[in-house]
Amino acid sequence: MERLISRGGRLWGRRLHPPVLSCQRFSSSYILVSGKTDANPVAIPSVRGRDKTDLPETPCRTRFAPSPTGYLHLGSLRTALFNYLLARATGGQFVLRLEDTDQSRLVRDAEARLYKDLKWAGLSWDEGPDKEGPYGPYRQSERLPLYQEHADKLVREGKAYRCFCSPEGLEELKRASHESGKSTLYPGTCRHISPEESDDRAHRGEQFAIRFRSGPEPVMIQDIVYNRFRKRDPEDDYIIIKRDGFPTYHFANVVDDRHMKITHVVRGAEWLVSTPKHVELYQAFDWEPPQFAHLGLLVDKGRQKLSKRDNSANLDFYQRGHILPAALLNFAVLLGWRAPPSTKEVLTLQDMVDNFSLKFSKGDIVVSLQKLPYLQEKHVERLAENDNRSPDEAHLLQRHVLQPLRSAIENIHKAKTDGILMAPGGHLTGEIGDRLPALRILDERFHLYLARMLRGTMRLTDKPANRFVETAWKLRYLIWQVPEGLLEMSLQEGRLYPIVPANRAWRLAEAMAYLLEKFRAVDESSWGHETVKQALGEVLADEGYQDFFETENPDTKDLQLNVYKPLRWALLGMDKGPPITDTMEILGRSESLQRLEAGKLAAEKVAAQMRPPLEKELAVKGNEPLVPPRDSVSDASEADRVQ
The missing domain is CATH 1.10.10.350 (Arc Repressor Mutant, subunit A)
Structure with a gap:
């Protein structure tokens, strides 16, 4: 772990897994990667006097800030859910912000898909790109003047400086340093350029980035989940404004959270190692940082971080599989949230709001889909048996349960009518007689009954239609006559x-x-x-x-x-x-x-x-x-x- 985070062994731009996962707890109550405790940790808002995992007594402003460089996946849905629950449980606001500063990687339809997927999941936001709010705009690409203003302030105060090094030159230096076993961190080439020379070179049109002047000592941060954390080494002088005028993630993140009055940042543990950078920026502006809560990484059975190439990571896999949003949210909330002992396992979104706290598990969370079919069955039963379904719930039941069942019945019947020996799913159509009266078969009450009978058939598959064929076949003699003999x-x-x-x-x-x-x-x-x-x-x-x-x-x-x-x-x-x-x-x-x-x-x-x-x-x-x-x-x- 020390090799990964040491100055001499880390490559620029490499994202690290949070070293805190192998930390030790010392008598000082600090959590450290290595080395000795810091006698003078940075000032962090105190949570002493009450359990830090209790809900705050004042409304929280939380945010979900995805990058439209891809589509929503299980991990990002979980992050959005926890931020949503914290805001709703405290009577606060849930903000949607698009972090689109990496223009080269934007996916054309990612923003539209994001709105669609969040609405499908039932997570509504109070402010966002498509909703006016007091702290907009909510796309980072539309907030460039704000970032430039704050970067210029740091430059004037000597807390940041212009870097005129070319990307090509830096890349060559990094390669040579790596091959020789030396540090690949930025060597501080432009750190000592005088303000006058810097202004003159910028005035003459020489291209530059802006780097933050990091302090000589590593910063201690406080986290609701991982307690206190400090990296072994101080940060290098990292870029906050790129040569194209766009901010880096770290800088825009801090400026936006401050100006949008975000009180709590709940995100994946992969960002824990970046949090000292953020806290150091808060210090430079003399701002109070928000409360941080870093969620355990979602990993597969081999303890590897879930890849977007894995079916279980992609939201589309669950949607195509006709998994109800309520079942998927129920599954996601159990990935790292420690519910009160009295809390039932099958939860609606309102149940989650009513029981929510900031009690999260430390360490990696192994994602096993074994419980999801059970949760799906329970939520299907809940909707099928509820005569007072909301319009949204009725729509979801139709889309994910009743219509696929009807299609499965029609596919089997068509195979029989057309004289095809095998029905979809490999069933012998000769094992069924004539279909029972059509009016009864088309009655929604009948399909609601079939929906309740889905228990035991909710296995996940790349071909979800087969699951509904299996269900229809299991109950075939409620649909077709028992054949003679x-x-x-x-x-x-x-x-x-x-x-x-x-x-x-x-x-x-x-x-x-x-x-x-x-x-x-x-x-x-x-x-x-x-x-x-x-x-x-x-x-x-x-x-x-x-x-x-x-x-x-x-x-x-x-x-x-x-x-x-x-x-x-x-x-x-x-x-x-x-x-x-x-x-x-x-x-x-x-x-x-x-x-x-x-x-x-x-x-x-x-x-x-x-x-x-x-x-x-x-x-x-x-x-x-x-x-x-x-x-x-x-x-x-x-x-x-x-x-």
Whole structure:
């Protein structure tokens, strides 16, 4: 680490990982990279007397200041989120500022994409390039006179000076110094030029940059997350105004934060090593610096900084994957924020505001996407079950859940209609029958139900459409008819074993007849979740129903399993699936009864095919009746049956 930050070993322009990550805590409470503690640290606004991670008692002005040289990624979204939360939690203002001083690297549509992505995420700003405010303009390229004014002030006071060295000459000097093992820092060639000579050369039109005259001792800074930090060596005389008249990041950053009255700077830990430069500039102007909080770096499992080339770093990956903004923000806020112990894991944006503090984790944050599918499921459920969704929430639900589901259903149906053997996702279209009535399939309530059933399918993939095909396929028999012969085949193959062994199919036939009788008693006008639930309760309360499934296998004596599993088999052709009450409510009375009847007929057919060996077996056992007596079914009152 010392090699990286020493004067002799660092290359100009090289961005360093924050050395504080390997710092030690000394008895003085300073955090240092190396060396001894500084007896006279720079004055920093004190936070003693209260926990520095508590929210300030006065409104905070925070800012998100991206460079439009690329698009929003997970790390920058997290930075924007934390600054947004601090401003909203304290009743302050959240400022959007574009740091576009590096004109050579600007991406043409980056600014428009930035606005679009932040709005997609639900992060609104109070002041910015597209919103008037008292401290604008909010593009740095439109604030050049302000930077020049402050740079000239430093030159007049001897705190900065003009550097007439050519970039080519400096680059050659740096290369030669590096090859010879010498320091590659600026050697101070123009540091001792007199003000008179400097003015004269500038007046004659000689090109120059302006360098800050750094102090002889390294500066100690205070940080909310990393406590106190000081680099081993003082800064070199770094450029604050380039030869083209544009400010460097460091200089514009300080001037803007001061003039925009920013109270807190929350940013990634990669900027921690630059903060002494900023504090030294604040000192030079006799300004009080803002409070700093540096967030741990986001790294992959190999402990390498997330690259924009990684899918997990790019916001576009999550948008194309139909991840809800609320789920992604929930995921991002947990990357380094230490929520209060009582805080739930699934958080809306307002929950984050209500519970926010400045408690952040130190050190690198390993990004694992394992929790994101779970958070997505929970936020989908929350939106699908909320009848009071806001217009924005309704739009997001349509865009990221309902419309992709509809498209998946149509793709599968088209593959079947066109006679294509394989549906999207590699499914056999021959495994589905005709589609159920279109009006019900297009009903938004049905798609909201499907949305709730997305749990377990929220894996991230480069082909998100496949995920919705998987979901539609998982619930295919809520959308299409169960094909003829599927129920018989499932019995013959023993798919319901041990609940219904193939040679006990007659028991299932009798059970289906009993269930048909129960559900036929529910009339069409009252058919729904509650009436189906009541009928199920009556079945569960009827101890006589268990007689249909008495076998020598004790595992088959679970009453609820003996009710739900046969019902799910008849209704959906599966032994696992969604809740029976939801299934029967969505299918409706007529379709549900037809499927129960089909299940009864399938069981009778299989029982008839196996009757000869079964009769032989019963003869050995002593003529056990093929059908249990009907009086074995309890005649208990309805009140006794419903548990």
